[in-house]
Amino acid sequence: MPPKAFASVADLADKKQTLEILADGVYALTAEGDPNIGAIEGEDFLVCFEALATPVATQKWLDILRAHTDKPVRHVVLSHYHAVRVLGAPGFGAQSVIAHENTHRLIEERGKEDWDSEFGRFPRLAKNAESIPGLTFPTVTFADRLTINLGGDRGDLVLEHVGRGHTDGDIVAWLPKEKILFAGDLVEAQAALYTGDAYHLEWANNTLDRIKAFGAKQLIGGRGTVSRGQAAVDAAIEQSRTFLTTMIRETTAIQQRGGTVKEAFAACRDALHEDYGHWPIFEHCLPFNVSRLWDELSGIERPVIWTMERDREVWSRLHD
Numbered sequence: 001m002p003p004k005a006f007a008s009v010a011d012l013a014d015k016k017q018t019l020e021i022l023a024d025g026v027y028a029l030t031a032e033g034d035p036n037i038g039a040i041e042g043e044d045f046l047v048c049f050e051a052l053a054t055p056v057a058t059q060k061w062l063d064i065l066r067a068h069t070d071k072p073v074r075h076v077v078l079s080h081y082h083a084v085r086v087l088g089a090p091g092f093g094a095q096s097v098i099a100h101e102n103t104h105r106l107i108e109e110r111g112k113e114d115w116d117s118e119f120g121r122f123p124r125l126a127k128n129a130e131s132i133p134g135l136t137f138p139t140v141t142f143a144d145r146l147t148i149n150l151g152g153d154r155g156d157l158v159l160e161h162v163g164r165g166h167t168d169g170d171i172v173a174w175l176p177k178e179k180i181l182f183a184g185d186l187v188e189a190q191a192a193l194y195t196g197d198a199y200h201l202e203w204a205n206n207t208l209d210r211i212k213a214f215g216a217k218q219l220i221g222g223r224g225t226v227s228r229g230q231a232a233v234d235a236a237i238e239q240s241r242t243f244l245t246t247m248i249r250e251t252t253a254i255q256q257r258g259g260t261v262k263e264a265f266a267a268c269r270d271a272l273h274e275d276y277g278h279w280p281i282f283e284h285c286l287p288f289n290v291s292r293l294w295d296e297l298s299g300i301e302r303p304v305i306w307t308m309e310r311d312r313e314v315w316s317r318l319h320d
Helices: 055-065 101-121 200-213 230-256 261-276 282-297 308-319
Strands: 018-023 026-031 034-041 046-049 073-077 096-100 140-142 145-149 156-160 172-175 180-184 218-221 226-228
Touching: 018 218, 026 055, 034 172, 034 218, 096 101, 101 140, 101 308, 140 145, 200 230, 200 282, 218 230, 226 230, 230 261, 230 282, 261 282, 261 308, 282 308
Parallel strands: 046 073, 073 096, 096 140, 180 218
Antiparallel strands: 018 026, 026 034, 034 046, 145 156, 156 172, 172 180, 218 226
16 A cells, blocks of 8 residues: 655645625635635725735735725734745735734744745645745734724724634634634634644633634634534534544543554544544644644643654654
8 A cells, every 4th residue: 555645745736715705894715625814804904814825825815805895905914823824924015914922933933944844745835935035924913912993883803812722822813793703723614623733732621612702603714614603603613622632532541551652643543533534634634733742741841843854754653
């Protein structure tokens, strides 16, 4: 049997992008399991939530958006530091790039390594990489909460750090008037979670509890479909929680009986595959997820930096 192709190097087919209008002036672009992205209209400006992997990809998103609004982009909000979410930010030409203070620190500490790692895992998303001028750094950061007044009768956009999860710098964007939540990669709807830089125990409990407490009527996760209606929103949150708690349960059991990380990977895959295995990037993510969780449960508080070399070593060790 041939070896399993590394990460997403064999996934080269373009994904269909779908623009969804969630409310007046509130947009989401989904792409069959590729990273989601959003935009919110202020009275005379736009706030864009997330960038894509390259400025060329970002410009294509703006071209779609321009069929609905010609307002200039004033702010770009980055939910966290991962390269495929931030390196396209210069394509917006925004006045400010907003993120959590920990996201700024993580870009300084490991941004270049993450860029190389993610583009090695996702060659399709790296198309037009020559358009990237360099690492993207936030120009505005905050610790807990930042509110953007959208002007007129549009209300506020509330950016909030709800706890550690996918990284230790994740933020969400909340529209209280419309009860719409952009959750970044803290929640996925019908797409597997990536947890290679995660804080699993906090994410599965306090962080998801705080997300649920918003009482959102629509939720846009980092990948997958838009969740519409309270029941669908709650289901997406609990689907993400179950993914995490299943990995924690299986990996803890293997560690407690003196097993190996490879055994934990196999146990997690067996436990998750029926419900999640058919969803985007499940096979891609799981080796990196279990490797990080094993470290966390072993007392390694901060995630080890991923490099192209470490990616390949982990993949090979867990699949051999």
